[in-house]
């Protein structure tokens with residue numbers, strides 16, 4: 001879709017006035033405000049219904065702005081910024097004292113990312129500062145991957161949504177913590193852990209394996225990214241049994257499968273998920289949204305492959321799931 005540059009002008013005017021704008025990124029759409037203004041950032045929390053002590057990522061144009069927001073920046077941060085920015089990687093660093101508590105959730109760290117979407121990159125270059133932006137969805141709901149999804153979340157309450165077309169990555173950025181002794185994977189995402197480890201020359205500690213993790217990361221809440229319709233995840237055979245049982249009970253059932261279905265279950269709406277991990281990640285949220293709503297009583301999703309390249313997808317599926325079948 002085409003966004004005339006007058007829309008970027010309008011976005012800049014709104015942001016400078018302390019208002020919110022929906023922005024496209026390559027991962028998911030964001031709900032953006034001037035990160036230097038606590039009053040503007042407060043509007044994000046109000047619109048999302050998100051608890052105010054959750055930190056938000058500050059989006060910048062590139063590595064030249066890192067030191068505007070962070071201090072005592074380790075070598076690892078420069079290496080990762082050089083390798084992956086603009087791109088789907090968020091770095092958690094020690095904050096500069098001026099960074100508002102509204103952005104950091106009162107912590108002494110700040111999350112920084114230079115997104116790769118051309119429209120938002122241009123917006124950030126012209127804005128000059130940082131844009132605080134969580135995903136543009138109501139707290140706890142599935143992240144939006146099109147401008148229409150953002151509109152469905154907030155309607156006319158949000159004055160402007162820049163339409164940058166569907167997001168190419170489709171799941172949120174990878175979050176790496178660089179404030180401790182050892183780089184830590186806080187959230188798997190658009191950039192693989194292996195690619196980050198290759199650049200750093202060390203293995204990442206995985207958040208779930210650290211017992212002393214004290215960072216508040218709302219993406220780590222279990223009930224995040226959830227559709228409203230119950231979502232049950234399991235192997236295909238278990239889903240087919242469940243489908244038969246529920247159809248017999250008069251329920252409306254959707255079956256999201258990846259293997260070829262040998263037996264179509266009568267009365268079930270079946271949908272083939274993509275085979276490769278990139279396409280699966282790109283389509284996951286949009287598919288959950290499409291099947292959410294009131295047309296089904298339950299969504300049955302076939303467990304994705306468990307190899308390393310599916311880490312981010314499995315992480316999001318785990319959060320979206322309301323139950324598991326075996």
Ligand code: TXA
Nearest residue numbers: 027030055056057109110111134135172173217218219
């Ligand atoms: O791809 C993305 O990261 C998208 C797009 C819009 O950039 N943003 C996104 O934002 O997913 P949000 O707020 O939904 O998730 C950001 C995550 C949250 O889990 C938040 O807690 C964590 O980043 N985060 C931000 N600043 C942090 C900090 N200082 N320390 C620890 N976690 C932080």
Ligand code: MG
Nearest residue numbers: 134135143219
């Ligand atoms: Mg989010």
